[in-house]
Amino acid sequence: VEEFVMSDRLGPIEVYCDAPPYPIVRACQEIGFRNPEDVRWLRLRHVVDHHPWWGISPGHPWKLLLGRAKSVEKTCSCGEKLPRLCTGTFTLNTGEELTYRLGQCRRCWTVFWDEA
Numbered sequence: 001v002e003e004f005v006m007s008d009r010l011g012p013i014e015v016y017c018d019a020p021p022y023p024i025v026r027a028c029q030e031i032g033f034r035n036p037e038d039v040r041w042l043r044l045r046h047v048v049d050h051h052p053w054w055g056i057s058p059g060h061p062w063k064l065l066l067g068r069a070k071s072v073e074k075t076c077s078c079g080e081k082l083p084r085l086c087t088g089t090f091t092l093n094t095g096e097e098l099t100y101r102l103g104q105c106r107r108c109w110t111v112f113w114d115e116a
């Protein structure tokens, strides 16, 4: 899944730990993430500092830029390469839309994320 949209399914927003709001975490289960409520979440800005590899092209906000920068090798704390990220827009029941980039380590299941 490279892009996804969640609609009318998310409740109130609460923030916890280094993870996005809980409804987002819960929604990730539905889009195929493994045990998102039980794994570690790491915000990318805490992991990767100002690296253009993780940037979103201003003219093409929906396009993934991952995969272009082959020279960059960032790794998860478990040693696995960072996962590919997908971009998703979550529509809250208030009508507000939140866009996130999300990816899960295939070895330790840590979820990497940030606001798009």
Ligand SMILES: [Zn+2]
Binding pocket: 076, 077, 078, 079, 080, 105, 106, 107, 108, 109, 110
């Ligand atoms: Zn890992």
